[in-house]
Amino acid sequence: xxxxxxxxxxxxxxxxxxxxxxxxxxxxxxxxxxxxxxxxxxxxxxxxxxxxxxxxxxxxxxxxxxxxxxxxxxxxxxxxxxxxxxxxxxxxxxxxxxxxxxxxxxxxxxxxxxxxxxxxxxxxxxxxxxxxxxxxxxxxxxxxxxxxx
Amino acid sequence: xxxxxxxxxxxxxxxxxxxxxxxxxxxxxxxxxxxxxxxxxxxxxxxxxxxxxxxxxxxxxxxxxxxxxxxxxxxxxxxxxxxxxxxxxxxxxxxxxxxxxxxxxxxxxxxxxxxxxxxxxxxxxxxxxxxxxxxxxxxxxxxxxxxxx
DNA sequence: CTTGTTGCAAATAATTTGCAGGCAT
DNA sequence: ATGCCTGCAAATTATTTGCAACAAG
Numbered sequence: 220x221x222x223x224x225x226x227x228x229x230x231x232x233x234x235x236x237x238x239x240x241x242x243x244x245x246x247x248x249x250x251x252x253x254x255x256x257x258x259x260x261x262x263x264x265x266x267x268x269x270x271x272x273x274x275x276x277x278x279x280x281x282x283x284x285x286x287x288x289x290x291x292x293x294x295x296x297x298x299x300x301x302x303x304x305x306x307x308x309x310x311x312x313x314x315x316x317x318x319x320x321x322x323x324x325x326x327x328x329x330x331x332x333x334x335x336x337x338x339x340x341x342x343x344x345x346x347x348x349x350x351x352x353x354x355x356x357x358x359x360x361x362x363x364x365x366x367x368x
Numbered sequence: 369x370x371x372x373x374x375x376x377x378x379x380x381x382x383x384x385x386x387x388x389x390x391x392x393x394x395x396x397x398x399x400x401x402x403x404x405x406x407x408x409x410x411x412x413x414x415x416x417x418x419x420x421x422x423x424x425x426x427x428x429x430x431x432x433x434x435x436x437x438x439x440x441x442x443x444x445x446x447x448x449x450x451x452x453x454x455x456x457x458x459x460x461x462x463x464x465x466x467x468x469x470x471x472x473x474x475x476x477x478x479x480x481x482x483x484x485x486x487x488x489x490x491x492x493x494x495x496x497x498x499x500x501x502x503x504x505x506x507x508x509x510x511x512x513x514x515x516x517x
Numbered sequence: 518c519t520t521g522t523t524g525c526a527a528a529t530a531a532t533t534t535g536c537a538g539g540c541a542t
Numbered sequence: 543a544t545g546c547c548t549g550c551a552a553a554t555t556a557t558t559t560g561c562a563a564c565a566a567g
């Protein structure tokens with residue numbers, strides 16, 4: 220049944236059910252709460268089997284983001300790593316804490332911060348629409364640094 | 369005297385005092401609390417007078433950022449505007465509130481938010497190093513939208 | 518069928534780098 | 543003098559787009 224959710228979701232959005240779309244959607248559903256760049260999705264799906272072009276991956280990711288299925292972020296610490304990162308949109312808004320060494324991403328929500336943001340925007344005369352808060356630091360996992368490029 | 373501060377600062381950093389560097393530094397000093405992309409700095413300096421290459425602008429901006437004279441940020445709302453933005457580093461940390469219509473940038477600092485960030489990082493086992501908080505919304509200035517591209 | 522979709526290659530956009538000549542010290 | 547700098551053009555990186563062949567409904 221979790222298998223069938225893919226085609227259904229796609230139809231609801233008005234997108235034809237094609238192999239590339241199903242593969243991308245399943246990839247994210249199989250790895251919830253994980254963050255991937257277009258290149259990483261492309262690599263993962265390529266190694267798996269058939270031929271799916273990188274351009275198609277970009278197109279599908281964009282369509283999914285516009286449909287609200289995926290969320291796009293950009294994590295840029297001082298040493299700019301300038302590529303978009305996608306994750307499954309599980310409804311609940313959250314911010315990110317990224318490990319500068321291994322790339323591990325923790326998600327979190329803080330009511331106090333959200334509240335202050337709204338107050339600040341209002342006091343400065345802005346109609347707040349969205350925000351992006353990313354914190355960068357060093358995690359303390361044993362396997363940290365493993366992803367270091 | 370404010371004129372002489374430029375060459376002095378450059379020497380302290382160990383960079384030779386050259387025309388491009390002086391021009392870029394003065395450009396930012398003449399427009400404090402303003403945010404510019406490499407392209408905008410290049411345009412502004414080109415229109416002014418002599419020939420300074422865009423590559424040199426990028427090199428100088430990078431050097432100034434590494435020297436701590438400038439701060440680099442990336443403002444990316446949903447409709448990704450993917451270019452780096454530089455501003456004079458006036459010592460005091462702050463976050464940004466960007467108008468999605470005219471590009472106007474307001475700076476702010478909120479002790480409550482800073483405090484919560486540290487607490488969150490600690491609770492998740494991270495040694496926090498830096499963070500980037502950008503809020504996006506609509507300002508209410510009369511001349512808003514003028515910068516809309 | 519008919520229009521949406523895909524892979525490939527070429528095109529963009531932002532930024533970086535190689536190189537030979539110039540300039541600051 | 544001499545090594546740091548600069549402009550120009552070519553190279554990179556991330557992402558987008560044109561196009562003809564192809565497949566979903």
